[in-house]
Amino acid sequence: MNLQATTSFLDQFPLFSVLSPTDKEALAGMMEYVIKPKYTFIYMPGDDSEEIYFLAKGSVKIGTHSSDGKEIIKSLVHPTAMFGEMGLVGEQSRSDFAQALKEDVHMYVLKVADMNKFMRTNFDLCASVMNLFGGRLLKAENKLESLIFKDARTRIIDFIKDSVNNRGRRIGYEMLLKHSLTHQDIANITCTSRQTVTLVLNELKKSDLIYFNRGKILVRDIAKLA
Numbered sequence: 605m606n607l608q609a610t611t612s613f614l615d616q617f618p619l620f621s622v623l624s625p626t627d628k629e630a631l632a633g634m635m636e637y638v639i640k641p642k643y644t645f646i647y648m649p650g651d652d653s654e655e656i657y658f659l660a661k662g663s664v665k666i667g668t669h670s671s672d673g674k675e676i677i678k679s680l681v682h683p684t685a686m687f688g689e690m691g692l693v694g695e696q697s698r699s700d701f702a703q704a705l706k707e708d709v710h711m712y713v714l715k716v717a718d719m720n721k722f723m724r725t726n727f728d729l730c731a732s733v734m735n736l737f738g739g740r741l742l743k744a745e746n747k748l749e750s751l752i753f754k755d756a757r758t759r760i761i762d763f764i765k766d767s768v769n770n771r772g773r774r775i776g777y778e779m780l781l782k783h784s785l786t787h788q789d790i791a792n793i794t795c796t797s798r799q800t801v802t803l804v805l806n807e808l809k810k811s812d813l814i815y816f817n818r819g820k821i822l823v824r825d826i827a828k829l830a
């Protein structure tokens with residue numbers, strides 16, 4: 605990718621709005637454009653936390669495995685989002701994995717050392733990064749509260765509603781969500797089981813609240829989805 609295309613991509617990130625055009629161009633010159641095939645791992649636990657990733661195309665899941673080998677998905681990453689940034693706050697090696705979902709992933713890669721260099725000379729950028737981490741901490745706390753206080757059905761419905769509100773496309777009174785997730789992925793995100801996810805989705809479909817097939821969920825009326 606040329607420098608102009610990379611700089612234009614950075615313009616899509618509020619995080620970098622505090623940079624001058626000159627600094628933004630300098631940062632773009634340090635970034636590498638990388639394509640990873642679908643289902644491949646971008647990093648694994650134990651890998652050095654030396655790089656930050658900025659997603660341009662595709663979807664990525666960030667997760668870990670429990671002691672009994674069960675996969676737990678901590679978050680999903682979609683285009684124009686940053687991931688792998690824990691090196692900015694001192695992580696030396698990865699504790700999570702990042703894996704491409706069902707399509708090739710296009711992304712820009714930046715060295716943590718280069719990002720730190722800009723943060724040392726730009727207080728506004730440093731503050732923006734801290735705000736980003738603060739927002740993610742709040743999301744993690746909300747997820748923990750959901751696991752404690754909500755049952756499996758409610759967690760699955762909340763996941764559908766949040767996904768539709770964040771990334772869905774309105775079609776009349778309905779909302780269409782295109783995604784790259786299996787029922788097992790949704791179970792791993794909501795800390796439920798694949799059987800429970802299938803049961804809840806079929807129940808909602810039978811009640812004519814949603815319609816779904818591979819890669820798509822259509823919510824008939826999100827106000828009635830409860």
